[in-house]
Amino acid sequence: MSKSVTTLATALFVAALSPAASGERVEASVDNDGIQRLSVLAGGYFFRPDHIVVKADRPVELAVSKEPGLVPHAIALRIPAEKIDLDEDLGTEPRTIRFTIRQPGRYDFSCSKKLLFFESHREKGMEGVLEVVE
Numbered sequence: 001m002s003k004s005v006t007t008l009a010t011a012l013f014v015a016a017l018s019p020a021a022s023g024e025r026v027e028a029s030v031d032n033d034g035i036q037r038l039s040v041l042a043g044g045y046f047f048r049p050d051h052i053v054v055k056a057d058r059p060v061e062l063a064v065s066k067e068p069g070l071v072p073h074a075i076a077l078r079i080p081a082e083k084i085d086l087d088e089d090l091g092t093e094p095r096t097i098r099f100t101i102r103q104p105g106r107y108d109f110s111c112s113k114k115l116l117f118f119e120s121h122r123e124k125g126m127e128g129v130l131e132v133v134e
Contacts, residue, residue: 025051028060035059042075042090042111043067045121050128056104063094076112087112101132
């Protein structure tokens with residue numbers, strides 16, 4: 001294999017393992033039971049996807065997990081008007097989070113973890129947007 005082909009193959013492999021670019025917009029799929037489902041992966045100060053789109057007034061089910069490793073991660077989503085206040089620690093096994101949002105809008109979610117004397121995971125860029133549409 002030539003050096004340029006090897007370099008290209010290495011770059012593609014690294015890109016496949018890297019977090020998605022900021023702003024990756026993914027719409028949740030609606031299953032036959034009417035529930036909007038989506039998997040979210042947390043890791044190295046990212047959420048993948050980090051821009052989730054769901055429809056208003058329909059149940060949402062997120063299967064959220066983190067990459068293997070020692071660094072703890074969580075997902076926090078607070079929408080007082082919708083009575084949503086979640087802050088869930090994540091493991092490598094998916095944790096199912098269920099909610100329904102009635103009001104369209106853009107709502108931030110983030111990792112709530114912070115180690116003493118260090119920036120919070122949110123400050124390191126571990127955040128995303130939940131976009132609720134009609």
